[in-house]
Amino acid sequence: MKQYAYIRVSTKEQNIDRQILALKPYQISKKNIYCDYQSGKDFERPAYQKLMKKLKKGDLLIIKSIDRLGRNYNDILVQWQYITKELKADILVLDMELLDTRKKTGNLTGTLIADLVLQIFAYVAQTEREFICQRQSEGIAAAKQNGKKFGRPEKEMPDQFKEVCRRCELGELSTRQAAELLGVSHTTFYRRYRKIIGETVSNSRHFGTSE
Incomplete structure (x- = not known):
């Protein structure tokens, strides 16, 4: 079994130290830590795609929180199923103890609880993203009503x-x-x-x- 970690931040200006620090107790090799500086709106991310090619049956994927995996509700569920059911690898989400597929109960109740917890947190991640987009749109609309202009200012033309x-x-x-x-x-x-x-x-x- 190999241990891998996935880290994601939206831009290169954002700091990954908090996620790196959370992984320290697991002593994961640097070559097995994959990091994307990209939005979580979809899974077309270079480091994530490379990681998926590396994951094998019995391997463990560790992430700090469910929103580091992604922001889209349906896509998170699809990826979770792909990793755990098709690749047959395990996932550990550090910020949520119940999201640890290594804790197999061997009965339907345990599986159902894990799936419900995942769906709730995936839904929260997407809802938060939608709220952010809505607030941005409302802010832009309000600013436009107040006369604020967006985009590059028009080039000043010569006097003639x-x-x-x-x-x-x-x-x-x-x-x-x-x-x-x-x-x-x-x-x-x-x-x-x-x-x-x-x-x-x-x-x-x-x-x-x-x-």
Whole structure:
């Protein structure tokens, strides 16, 4: 039997020391510790996929908490079944004593309790992720209502931008010639040119005289 550990944090800026410290009593070889710096939204993670190829029957996989395995409720259950039923390896979740498949009772009741505990914690992990996404969406919507703008600010155009746009509209310059004259990319100029033309048309309609 070999012991493996899986560690996950969402970004490289996050610290893995807490997870490493929790694994210390098990004296797992460094080559058997797999770490992903990636979101837990799915299982398409390079280190995790390498680990799955290494796990064999009777091996033990140790993780700090169920949300380190993943964040998606259904995917966690599928992976748990794959590891324990198909690969026939064991899993130990350090933060939840009941999630230790080494403790085999040999009866249906014990198996049922373990499955129920897993489903509850997998559900909590996904619900927490959904709450975070919901709070982010609500925060962005509220900020937009208050006039806050997101994304990169628009590039400041040279002083002669409007005059160059006027010459484009009169057919004196092509949009590519105009972009070169202003020293900006054609894409940037064309987008801003279309915007200012659109505003001009809108204003002329708004202030136009009726018959």
